[in-house]
Amino acid sequence: MIALVSFAASAALAVVGALLAASVRNLLHAALLLGVSLFGTAGLYLFLGQPWLACVQVVVYIGGILVLILFATLFSSDITGSGQRAPRALWFAALGTALTTALAAWRLVRGGVEALAARRGGEPVVPPAVGSTDAIGDLLLGAWFAPFFLAGVLLTVALVAAVAIVQRHRRPEVEAEHA
Amino acid sequence: MILAWVHDVVEGVRSCLTGMRTTGHYLLENLRGSGGATAITREYPEQPAERVGARQRGHLVNDAPRCIVCHACDTACPVDCFTMDGERDADNKMRASRFDIDLSKCIYCGLCVRACPTDSLSMTPAFEVDPRHDGSRFLFRRSSGQLGQRLDAPDVERLQRLADQPRESLAAADRAWLDQHIDPNGPHLIGMYGLGYFTPEQKQAADAAREAKKRAKEAAAAAAKAKAAAAAAPPPAPPPPAGGTP
Amino acid sequence: MTGLGHAVDTLAAWLAGGPPGWFAVTLAVLAVWVAPLLLLVFPVAAFGQILERKIAAAIQRRKGPNSAGLDGPLRLVFRAVLCLLPRERQDRAFAAFCNLVPVRTALLWSRRLGLGQFVADGIKMLGKEDIVPRGADGAVFRFAPYLALVGAFLPWCVLPFAQHLVMLETEVSALFVLATSGLVVVALKMAGWGSGNKWSLLGGMRAVAQLVSYEVPIGLAVGGVVLWCGTMDLHAIVGQQYAPGVFTLLGWNVCQGPFLLLLLLVFFVAGLAECQRSPFDMAEAESELVSGFNTEYSGLRWGMFALAEYTEMLLIGALVATLFLGGYQSPIGEQWLLLLPTWLETLLHALILGAKTLVVFLLMMWIRWTLPRFRVDQVMRLAWLVLVPLALLSLLGIAVTLLVAGGTTEGMAYGRLAARPRPDLSWLPWLLLWIVPVLAAVVLVRAANARYGGRHPALRRLTGEGA
CATH class of the missing domain: 1.20.5 (Single alpha-helices involved in coiled-coils or other helix-helix interfaces)
Structure with a gap:
């Protein structure tokens, strides 16, 4: 029962949040509603038996990306969106996107149902160990080592570069320029 | 560059620790009760107040016999807390027949004391004014309508005499007179001791302090005069000493 | 995920007397998860405030709150309990009770220590008007304090208080703490923007910039501990720090080499910044920004921010204890503590964790009332040029240590926690x-x-x- 209630809450958060994020005019509200949707998604991950993924979702998407988006919205000249009018073409685009998404979702759900059927036949769909942190660690440092390593290097370079950009201001000639 | 960074970090940590050692010392001192708040702070309403300092500006006092009703204090006062009247005495000199200081207006700035030409106004270090307690003998309240009523020296003495007795034991005429001149719920707090405004002991102390100050001033003036005379004396007659000393 | 979920289901079924409906489930969740958490942390955070005022006073050579005692609240309690009696008899009973010598002494001391202050403050706060400024973004403004409180409280769910006192056991609890405490960032941003006030906005921006920056060293520090312990489960991390023998504290992470000691410092400093405490209180900075992100808040909403701050301070203290100082384990003779009956052991363990948390809490106060506020650029400098390099260095050191260590050993089983393989550090490494x-x-x-x-x-x- 508690599982059902929580699942319903997560799913509702994810779907309603996303719908509202796409439809409200206020940019900042849209960003915050996106956060609600992301939070709901994290809840859904929990129901798929992936607490690690759920936590990472919150750390990266809410703690990182959402905050970045919130910052970016503040640079907009029209945060409240009072001057915004949706051009007609956008409605067609929205319709097309919705259709495509619905198709993809249908395909995915059908795939899931088939997979479930196959599982009932005795074939496990998902390797059971994947959910655990140990297994994810093994995969990241084993089969997926190269991409993981590259991503790490990329992030480190970005970090060092950020520090270097700030350091640039401390050079005498730049400081003289500022003065 | 690495050395500079290391030095930055080490110095930062070191200075933080220095600060924390200082505050930690205070903290321990306070907890032990050997210093800081426990040693210095006096919890005033519960513990008796101490003299805050020699130059503290407390009660404003008028030494009536010296007052010449020149209104210099009235002019200097930024809040208009004085109400005074004067009359000529037998020697045809001005003396105060009434001198009210509205203590509910007074801001204790001391400008009147500076303005006073006869040093009759002064401020005592005492600052406790609580009409509920002892102070009620020395202070009274008046309503705004009563402020204009004149209280001459005999009236003040009568007020003082009446205030010492419980209200119930007063004669009907006295009670009526009191009700006419003072109002216990009035907004204006007026001093009442003679024409100065404090207890007899405070008055004595203020008088003594003023005397001492005056004597010191006179002594200083005399010394300066003597010095000036001594300095002025030699130049007119330089030859005789010059001739006499060798 | 296991833990108290089962208890919730059982309680809900019992409440409903059959298959539970949503109401019974909500009640059960409130009773099992939310209520103990609030009951535990609210009074502690409120008490933390009075402690802080006393410490601040002592450091500044003042007396601090010294008049508000517990007699007033006690009288209210008497009146509530004896509400059927006439008022006069209530008061007489109260007076008789207060005249008992130990009670009177206790009440006098409560006055001297100002213990009643937080009751008075709380009532004052409840009575204040809840103001929403005209230019505010209403919904965002109103919701931000709740989110801050959620972000401050959620991490407590996974914190091991004792062997059998963990609300939610999951193998990613360290990550869970990082994730949920990150919600505070969004809350501060919402408060800053929603107030419709330039000071609030500036404070909110500063807060977010600071929190995002300091999440990096915190993440790295937690990562170092995770690397060393080989698990992300806070409870397992506590179990890993168990060492048999008298001096249990030799097994604590902080004693495992200079790198973990360094990580402890990094974690503590970054944690200080995470809860916006002085010297990192740029987001409030009353001398520059009025009161920063909570300038426009009043009454209970302001109180929620204050409570969130204190809860977060306690959280940082508890995390320092859990990650580095052996969690709820006793510094000496832990193995005999395990022989005690479960209830006593649980109580003692929770108290030990509380004591460790309190020590860190006091240290934070000591720092707050000593150091002046950093400038904005200095805060960023400290995060990126000092803490991050130090954390990376420690991480590298720990990795090298683990490489040098020859093989792994079985590790120690601790209580109901199974043994986990540990790096085998012989004397040379x-x-x-x-x-x-x-x-x-x-x-x-x-x-x-x-x-x-x-x-x-x-x-x-x-x-x-x-x-």
């Missing part, structure tokens, strides 16, 4: 682990002192030396 980094540090510091000694860094920077 141990020696290298302690001596080499410490020697290197000493050499570096001496060299730096020889080169720049006696000159303050600020002075040096002014002259452009060693930039």
